[in-house]
Amino acid sequence: MKSCEFAQIGFLHPILSKLQSHGVNLSPYIQNAGIEIFDLQNPETYIPLHLYEKFLNQISRKQGIANIANEFHSQIHLGSCSEFGELISGQTSLLNVCQKAVKFPNVVFTNERLRFTTHGRISKLEQWFVNFDEKRTSQLTGIDNAIMFNAFKLYLGEDWEPVELHYQNDTALDISKYFPNARKTRVRTGMPSTAIVFETDLLTRNSNGNDRLSSTPEPDFSIPASASDKIEILLTQTLPGMVPSIREAAEMLDTSERTLRRALAEESCTFAELVDDWRRKEALRKVNDNRVHIDDISASLGYLNPSAFFRAFKRWTNFTPNRYRDLDPERQALAMAS
Secondary structure (H helix, E strand, C coil), X not given: CCCCCEEECHHHHHHXXXXXXXXXXXXXXXXXXXXCCECCCCCCCXXXXXXXXXXXXXXXXXXXXXXXXXXXXXXXXXXXXXXXXXXXXXXXXXXXXXXXXHHCCCCCECCEEEEEEEECCEEEEEEEECCCCHHHHHHHHHHHHHHHHHHHHHHHCCCCCCCEEECCCCCCCCHHHHCCCCCCCEEEXXXXXXXXXXXXXHHHCECCCCCXXXXXXXXXXXXXXXXXXXXXXXXXXXXXXXXXXXXXXXHHCCCCHHHHHHHHHHCCCCHHHHHHHHHHHHHHHHHCCCCCCHHHHHHHCCCCCHHHHHHHHHHHHCCCHHHXXXXXXXXXXXXXXX
16 A cells, blocks of 8 residues: 555635635645545644645636645644644744654654754754655645745744755745745745754854743644554544545545555454444543533434444443433443443
């Protein structure tokens, strides 16, 4: 099974809001890209990267936007990247930012890598995509570059300019939009990685009050590696009730149903088992909330009717959902262990 990568939806929110404010109907693009079943309102949601690329390329082509990153440069920022954005923007110095970014390189894009190096008076933060395809991913890589550029501006201010800017693409972003006062910055395209080269002494410059999260525990930014991990992402990131079939899951993962079945068999599981386990965990989480009607739980888990959900729940716990809800926590635990 070939590698299927994912991208987080959060940083795209400001761009979509801007388009909608200009009267752009996004529904056809969402439908055509095949991302309508995902929870696009949640900034933590991951969607398959190839569907993400398809969505961005449609907007670029149909709306006549040659470079989305240049067009929406002021809307692209770390604050839109949910927990990860908050973690990075909450650091107290540029040094901390670079260290955290390298520690969690593939949170926004699961195929992204980062490297931070210092050589005397000059330092460099590099980012690149594995399995890079410039023609297909030019919009996506441009947005990723913009996130990095705007992160540096957050700490170093609007007047700062880099020593060099490197681009993995053969085309560069409009530097005047990101560094309006840049006069001496050298721009190099077609490089092995995108990078910002800057003076080392800037690493210890403190941010303007961005110390609110310096003592906050780091979130868990675990990235899916196995086929079953990726199936779990598809199940947890879709809208309530929108449980994909194995054929739909294979299509989302840009593979064939046969290949997906074989990959799961190598991990000693089946698609049906993964769906059943996910439904079980979600049902047990939701059933203890008395504000949620049992029929609504059934619908959110993709059951065609409540009776099918009741049968599954009794198979998991030996109790009906209503009876299980009335048990004390100790008896609920015993029911799960039986």
